[in-house]
Amino acid sequence: MEYDIVIVGAGVMGAATAFYLSKYGKKILLLDQFRVKNTLNSSQDYSRVFRYEYGDDEFYTNLAVESLKLWKEFERETGRQFYFQCGELLIAESKENYALKCYKTLKKLDHPVDLLDEKDLKKRFPQFSAKLGVLDHHGGVLEASSVVESFVERAKKNGVLILENAKVIRIENDTVFLDGKNIKFKKLVVTCGVWTSKLIDVPITITKQQLVYFKPKNIQNFTKDKFPLFGYLDKGFYGFPIHGIDAVKVSNHLPGKVVDPDEDDRKVSEDFIESCKSFFRKFIPDLADTEVVKTKVCFYSMTSDEDFIIDKLNDRVIIGAGFSGHGFKFAPLIGKILSDLAISGETQYDISRFRMNRF
Ligand SMILES: Cc1cc2nc3c(=O)[nH]c(=O)nc-3n(C[C@H](O)[C@H](O)[C@H](O)COP(=O)(O)OP(=O)(O)OC[C@H]3O[C@@H](n4cnc5c(N)ncnc54)[C@H](O)[C@@H]3O)c2cc1C
Incomplete structure (x- = not known):
């Protein structure tokens, strides 16, 4: 079995990435070790904070402004x-x-x-x-669990295959290994939240x-x-x-x-x-x-600086991790950026603070 893009991890970041990628007519698989609706990952709860304020860090305030536009777009679409x-x-x-x-x-x-x-x-x-x-x-409550469900529902409607209870044990070159099953990919997006470093060496x-x-x-x-x-x-x-x-x-x-x-x-x-x-x-x-x-x-x-990790690890693998307790409000933006990186290797957004080589 080969997919154009495999996304490992269906928390809010993987779900949002699947939603944005589903618009490109590619063969896409989104998989998670648990059910999409679970109580163990970091994205499921009644609520998450949205806010513009970020102390004197204008970069994140500007990012929140961009993100709110996408939340509203997603609300209109759904x-x-x-x-x-x-x-x-x-x-x-x-x-x-x-x-x-x-x-x-x-x-x-x-x-x-x-x-x-x-x-x-x-x-x-x-x-x-x-x-x-x-x-x-601009402070507001984001309805966290409904967001994840809706990103996944939309992605599914647009043709993304969702595989639940499917734990990736390791990644090698162009293949992810599950218990008793291998899946080939052209591109891989890893959004495994707190489990990321069990698959990839990341400083979180x-x-x-x-x-x-x-x-x-x-x-x-x-x-x-x-x-x-x-x-x-x-x-x-x-x-x-x-x-x-x-x-x-x-x-x-x-x-x-x-x-x-x-x-x-x-x-x-x-x-x-x-x-x-x-x-x-x-x-x-x-x-x-x-x-x-x-x-x-x-x-x-x-992460040590509380900035995210959003980057290409090589020509095939893209990573979205280390969201340091403040990533949810940016989920549509992060999903969009990760989908850009998977499709073209580039994004219009400034991700210089999120690169791996800063460590
Ligand atoms: C208590 C708490 C409060 C927060 N409050 C806010 C807030 O108010 N505002 C805000 O903006 N942000 C907040 N955040 C941060 C935000 O919720 C997280 O940054 C975001 O949910 C992370 O999403 P994720 O998709 O990266 O990870 P997760 O939601 O953890 O999803 C990762 C998924 O990957 C799957 N996975 C992992 N390993 C494998 C594997 N080997 N094979 C298959 N699947 C795998 C997991 O099962 C999981 O479903 C908070 C976080 C926490 C914990």
Whole structure:
């Protein structure tokens, strides 16, 4: 069996790549070691953050602008909503922090952003208690699992073959080896998330990230029309308004313990739950004594500089990896870039920061 292009890994990056490649009329196979809908990869959940703000890193803000155009294009094409704009509020205790950098950069690039002092903040978002707030108007919730499903559905409709429960054991020249089966390819795209370095030598570290879902007593105060995405990124905490589950989802963006994704017990610790509660006591008091209704562990695949790895490894193999806990919002753009690299070896987008040779 030979395919023009084989994509290994059907998380959001592989799924988006399959969707963009499906427009070229090539013979394409997308395969995954699990079912597309699984609980183990990094792309499946009710929600992911979309935001324009990236501190003073204009490169990623500009990338987010490009990506939002593609999210909207995908929404038009499918007739479904994946991006729910509700704003992202960065809170802080002092003026010397990440939130203020975001404010200055978004202002400079002429994107809508508000700087709120303690009084304004209390008036606009009474749920929060902080000295300072910065509201990125483009912040929004991405409906993560539906996105992956829809990319795959569309790709399938356009003729891409989907093979589930198909684990690639090794890659050699023009062949991927599965248990009892070999598949030949002209081009290969590897989007294996936290498992990438089990197949290809890439400098990524896997860290354990914990998520907790708290059910507020007054749910109506935490819906997207009243309560934005929030982050205190100097301390790492961030969270979501209610979306897909009657709970506020909270996590910490600071990289957790280094693990092997196949060996970790995937349990959320009591200490982590307590750290969320103590964050709430200070900054979102109404959430401090609420019930935990769900917990989840998910893994980041971190590069040393937190920039992605998007590159050709050789004439046949293309890689998309190391998304360092902030890749989801760029998924359509990354899918498009990986499909460009598979089709023509080049892309119109600037991927100089994502090349392998920087390591
Ligand atoms: C807790 C958490 C919160 C995050 N929050 C945000 C956020 O709010 N905003 C944001 O922009 N980004 C966020 N991210 C980052 C984003 O979710 C990830 O960067 C993105 O989902 C990675 O997608 P992926 O397709 O590369 O990997 P994955 O989703 O892990 O998919 C890789 C797939 O490859 C398959 N695979 C692996 N090895 C093999 C093999 N040998 N054979 C066959 N298949 C294989 C796996 O089964 C898997 O399905 C977050 C990540 C985590 C973990």
